[in-house]
Amino acid sequence: MDFRGSYAEGSAAGDYGYQGAPESLRLRQRLSAVPDQSSPQFNWNPDHTSENEEGSSDRQNLKELPLPMELKKAIRQVQQMKVPVVSGWQSWRRSKSKTLKRFREEAGGILAYVALWRRNLQKIGGHFGGGVQSYFLFLRFLVVLNFFSFLLIASFVLVPSIIFHSRSSGNNSNINISAGQEVCTYYEPNPQGLVDFYTYFIDLLTGTGFMEYSYLFYGYYNNTEGITNDFSYNIPLAYLLTAAFYSIFCLICIVIRMGSVIRVTVKTGGRTVGGYSMLVFTGWDYGLQGDRATKLKQNNIRYKLQVDLEEERIKLKAASLTLGQTVGLYSLRAFLNLIVLGLIIGAFICIFLATQFSQTNRETDFLSLVVQYLPSIVITLANFVVPFLCDQIALLEKHAPSTTIILALLRAVFLRLASLGVLLITLWSQITCSTEDGGTCLPCGYNHTLYQCWETRVGQEMYKLAMFDFLTVIAVMILVEFPRRMVVDSCSWKLVKFVGRQEFVVPQNVLGLVYGQTVVWIGALFCPLLPVINTVKFIIIFYCKKMTLFYNCQPANRTFRSTSSNFFFLLVLLFGWILAAFTLIYSVAAIHPSMSCGPFRSLTMMWSVVPNSFHSLSSSTQDFLHYIGSQAFSIPLFVLSCVVLSYMAALASVYGQSVSLLKAQLKLEGRDKQFLVKQIEELSLASRKRQDC
Amino acid sequence: MGNKQTIFTTQQLDAYQDCTFFTRKEIIRLFHRYRDLAPQLIPLDYTNKPDVKVPYELIGSMPELKENPFRQRIAEVFSEDGEGNMTLDDFLDMFSVLSEMAPRDLKAYYAFKIYDFNNDDYICVSDLEKTLNKLTRNELSEDESRLVCEKVIDEADLDNDGRLSLEDFQHMIIRAPDFLSTFHIRI
Secondary structure (H helix, E strand, O other): OOHHHHHHHHHHHOOOOOOOOHHHHHOOOOOOOOOOOOOOOOOOOOOHHHHHOOHHHHHHHHHOOOOOHHHHHHHHHHHHHOOOOOOHHHHHHHHHHHHHHHHHHHHHHHHHHHOOOHHHHHHHHHHHOHHHHHHHHHHHHHHHHHHHHHHHHHHHHHHHHHHHHHHOOOOEOOOOOOHHHHHHHOOOOOOOOOOOOHHHHHHHHHOOHHHOOOOOOHHHOOOEEEEEOOEEEEHHHHHHHHHHHHHHHHHHHHHHHHHHHHHHHHHOOOOOOOHHHHHHHHOOOOOOOOHHHHHHHHHHHHHHHHHHHHHHHHHHHHHOOOHHHHHHHHHHHHHHHHHHHHHHHHHHHHHHHHHHHHHHOOOOOOHHHHHHOHHHHHHHHHHHHHHHHHHHHHHHHOOOHHHHHHHHHHHHHHHHHHHHHHHHHHHHHHHOOOOOOHHHHOOOOOOOOOOOOHHHHHHHHHHHHHHHHHHHHHHHHHHHHHHHHHHHHHOOOHHHHHHOOEEEOHHHHHHHHHHHHHHHHHHOOOOOOHHHHHHHHHHHHHHHHHHHHHHHEEEOOOOOOHHHHHHHHHHHHHHHHHHHHHHHHHHHHHOOOOOOOOOOOOOOOHHHHHHHHHOOOOHHHHHHHHHHHOHHHHHHHHHHHHHHHHHHHHHHHHHHHHHHHHHHHHHHHHHHHHHHHHHHHHHHHHHHHHHHO | OOOOOOOOOHHHHHHHHHHOOOOHHHHHHHHHHHHHHOOOOOOOOOOOOOOOOEOHHHHOOOOOOOOOOOHHHHHHHHOOOOOOOEOHHHHHHHHHHOOOOOOHHHHHHHHHHHHOOOOOOOEOHHHHHHHHHHHHOOOOOHHHHHHHHHHHHHHHOOOOOOOEOHHHHHHHHHOOOOHHHHOOOOO
């Protein structure tokens, strides 16, 4: 249908009052060689059935039409002039849907206004692009997660504890102490006698002294089952269940966020095949402002294109290697991987020794600060030195550039999480006396000579890790990044200019965030206030990183595509969560709680508070829960989820097949079009020749 | 909301609200941004639909567009006269398509038009070379530029005619996860 002709009809039919001449509008749609191929079609005479549709869908389609504004307004006039015959019910529905839409728009506006740090994130995205912005978005997600976790813990554990402490009501249930176990109930966290003033400062950093016996750590909470006036609140049960719900809440948040990112990745079919066309047509970020950002983005795109071309060349070269060369290359790579593995294991041994040393020596002078922070120091050093060495080794491996980046990241992730794991294993082995003879563990079930209250000690260790991480970030910023910028800006030596300003390397920073969050998850059971400390820490880190980004950094040449890297960050966070979950389950189910402190002091296992309180529920609830836990329920549930899963997989494969079929059809249609055009040309040539003759 | 503004009639505001992805407040704010480009030229009263255009030089000096290498093409595609001089309708249209609420097909249509330098409804090799030069500030060598153009046509051309039609372009955009976030100007 010729678009321009029908517009003239339309303007004759009704008076729109537009003075703009239709000719000027036609200029926007140039005459094309193949008519009506790409200009949009609009049906001026819809059939009867569409009149009964909701008005809002018409309005939605109007916004999405690729037409100039004048034409859209004309179409809108035509739509409004068609007064559909609707019943009273439908007109009521339409007006309600209109108000609902308006309400939703206002609500969306308000929500966008109160979204945390919206302006800051826009500015960062505008100047440094999507990759750096994804780091800050991730940071904001973690801040909100920690804050809501703190609200959860505060409302169910902290506030009841405060109430019960202040009223000192409720009875501490007496624990049954057998003959040899009096020594287990000895716990004296408060320092005796006069202390030097600087110990307060040390205590603030290490969580000992005046901070140890406080709401900060596990040891302060009582196992009160506050019974007052028909109201009973079981603090141990609340403590355990809150920790469990907190973990599950974090898992659900991560999975939901991953789901929205994965949907995009699946749609585009995983690894993008069309790398070049994607880069050329979607590589430019239209939101960039500022001369510096634009030049950098242009350099970035040029660099990416050159790297892609280089990768092709390397692949061609690799495919053309002889057998001997290939064998040599692979054996070199295996050897280098062994070296990397050796480095990592060396780091683990250092962490193990440092933790053992730190736990067994506890003095109170200033040097003890270093001793107490020794595990944190060793972990941070290892996480700095080993990836650096691995990067140098990777230069010898001669992989393609993208493979090198992914390998480096995987090694860094493994090192970070595994070093935490080694620290925890060392702690646990000391608490349960696996490294010594079983003698010291016999009376209490845990190592009471070293740990009067082992949960508080573990909490302190996690607190120290979090603190040191924070101090490292601040120290690196002040001592490395600012001076580097000042040196680079004022000094004009070639070497200095070559080194250049600090690059904001997104993956390393994100790994730091994941490490901090994993520490919080592990420590939340033993240090309930750790989430709120972490919230404050991450907020301060946000502003510090933003400041260092704008003053000291230049954007990295090698940037990640934001959507695939978002998924990668969340995946690494999920690994951290799994590590924390293992730790929690092991502590709750396998280790004997301290007898001298904490809400679980009368039990042999933290988990046993749940079965104990189970019996206080009504019998119908007990039967219901029994049923859910039994095989009669879980096996059919398992079978049902398998059926649903296989259905989804079948659906996905069917969609994939239809996509490839449609692609093939598109190709065939293109060839048909070319064939027909050629036929038309030949026929017109032949008819012209006949006319001439 | 209240009829406190006297720039547009209610019908005009309703029409703009239905034809773009902006709310009333945003339309008024955008009008003020438009007017700030040429305060002497643009009247404060649009109720009788004055026919005024802001010349391309002023549009191209907006901070959101100033350093964009494609600013001239963007202005040309969205302007009525094809030269880059924009009326208020064109201005609103442009930022509506470039806003974050516009759907992918709409953006893909206009992106195709922007990269089609010779306006023949196909992105041919010369269009690609011009795009590439703008993207890399002419710093790619001849060979590299030619290689990249060949690869792009190889990857995206489905009907094998040596140039990209709108369908090829849209098919490629569907597989690009970043397109919605990069083809986006915040204003």
